[in-house]
Amino acid sequence: MNAFSDRRSSDQDAAPTPSLPPGQQWAAAEKWPVVGERASLERCGPWTVGIAGRVRRPQCLTLTQLRELGWHQQRLDVHCVTRWSKPQMLFGGVPLARVLALAEPLATARFVSFIAASARRHDTSLPLSDALASETLIADEFAGRPLEPQHGGPLRVVVPGRYFYKSLKWLVRIDCLAEDRLGFWERTAGYHNEADPWRSQRYAEVNDPPAEVEAWLVGRDVTGRSIRGLAAAERMLEGLRAQSAILRDADFRRAQLRGADFSRANLSNAHFGDADLQRARFVEADVEGADFTGADLRNADFRGASLLGVTFCSSAEGQASRVARIDKSTRFDTSSLNSLSATEEAFVRAACACGGGSSAS
Numbered sequence: 001m002n003a004f005s006d007r008r009s010s011d012q013d014a015a016p017t018p019s020l021p022p023g024q025q026w027a028a029a030e031k032w033p034v035v036g037e038r039a040s041l042e043r044c045g046p047w048t049v050g051i052a053g054r055v056r057r058p059q060c061l062t063l064t065q066l067r068e069l070g071w072h073q074q075r076l077d078v079h080c081v082t083r084w085s086k087p088q089m090l091f092g093g094v095p096l097a098r099v100l101a102l103a104e105p106l107a108t109a110r111f112v113s114f115i116a117a118s119a120r121r122h123d124t125s126l127p128l129s130d131a132l133a134s135e136t137l138i139a140d141e142f143a144g145r146p147l148e149p150q151h152g153g154p155l156r157v158v159v160p161g162r163y164f165y166k167s168l169k170w171l172v173r174i175d176c177l178a179e180d181r182l183g184f185w186e187r188t189a190g191y192h193n194e195a196d197p198w199r200s201q202r203y204a205e206v207n208d209p210p211a212e213v214e215a216w217l218v219g220r221d222v223t224g225r226s227i228r229g230l231a232a233a234e235r236m237l238e239g240l241r242a243q244s245a246i247l248r249d250a251d252f253r254r255a256q257l258r259g260a261d262f263s264r265a266n267l268s269n270a271h272f273g274d275a276d277l278q279r280a281r282f283v284e285a286d287v288e289g290a291d292f293t294g295a296d297l298r299n300a301d302f303r304g305a306s307l308l309g310v311t312f313c314s315s316a317e318g319q320a321s322r323v324a325r326i327d328k329s330t331r332f333d334t335s336s337l338n339s340l341s342a343t344e345e346a347f348v349r350a351a352c353a354c355g356g357g358s359s360a361s
């Protein structure tokens with residue numbers, strides 16, 4: 001059997017208690033964040049989805065034709081790679097299996113690639129057998145209503161048991177392929193191609209970091225650099241210049257980063273556990289899914305930063321709880337705090353209200 005199938009929750013009768021994969025946190029109830037692209041391309045004429053590639057009978061289906069293939073509702077837990085999860089989301093749509101059956105994939109078809117009507121022609125792929133075994137849905141409804149445009153309406157893919165980046169928004173084409181074709185995030189951000197949240201498959205392994213990286217660290221300047229899997233734990237990097245750098249999944253645990261400037265950097269899922277980040281600047285940075293447990297954040301500046309899925313107070317993977325050092329001198333936009341989980345938001349609000357010298361903004 002497939003590793004994903006035992007976790008699915010599509011059975012309408014059984015109501016499984018949702019459980020949380022490692023390093024994930026439940027998003028605040030009633031909140032469904034918009035992640036990645038926010039809108040599709042304008043299209044003229046009715047929405048259609050094409051099925052092509054290694055199939056016997058290529059198709060072009062309207063939404064009405066799709067629905068006639070057997071529409072149903074399916075509940076599933078959604079897990080975003082930036083660490084927020086939502087339990088038992090109720091999608092309505094047609095099983096991918098039904099759609100593919102119509103097109104009759106050839107024996108040589110081993111992968112399926114989904115393509116979006118978006119400016120960058122966003123795509124993602126799955127092994128065909130996994131897509132079928134995991135009950136992938138081609139969805140046009142959420143909670144009994146047409147899917148909203150920013151969430152992929154009128155039509156998106158919903159893949160149970162994978163990080164949500166496998167669930168493509170604005171589906172217009174399904175290609176059956178003999179060889180895999182790496183998707184947009186997998187190619188450009190290094191996201192893991194298997195994406196199993198139960199195995200924390202967030203990023204592909206990095207083999208060879210560029211030789212220059214060490215020189216950049218010694219010079220304490222990575223401004224604008226894009227570095228996968230940066231290993232900088234315990235380094236002395238006071239005053240590091242990292243404006244607009246792309247440092248997803250970087251390891252800065254226990255590093256000395258006083259006064260570092262990460263303005264506008266992408267630090268999603270970065271590890272800052274126990275780092276010294278006094279006076280560090282995260283202005284307009286993307287720190288989604290980053291871990292700051294045990295970090296010293298006095299006088300750090302998070303104004304305009306994107307804080308979805310950030311951990312300040314609870315520790316991942318069940319270690320003893322360590323909390324970030326936050327006080328009145330730590331600056332946040334009050335409005336950005338409501339994208340944190342309920343626990344994290346309460347912690348930060350309480351911590352900001354006490355101690356410290358200068359005032360919060």
Ligand SMILES: Nc1nc2c(c(=O)[nH]1)N[C@H]1C(S)=C(S)[C@@H](COP(=O)(O)O)O[C@H]1N2
Pocket residue numbers: 032033034035036037080081116118122123150151152164165166167168169170185
């Ligand atoms: N077309 C398209 N689909 C996409 C993305 C994207 O950028 N473009 N982002 C993916 C990611 S990373 C996630 S977490 C989910 C987010 O879906 P939501 O915005 O409905 O929450 O969509 C996935 N599908």
Ligand SMILES: [Mo]
Pocket residue numbers: 035080081082164165
């Ligand atoms: Mo995501």
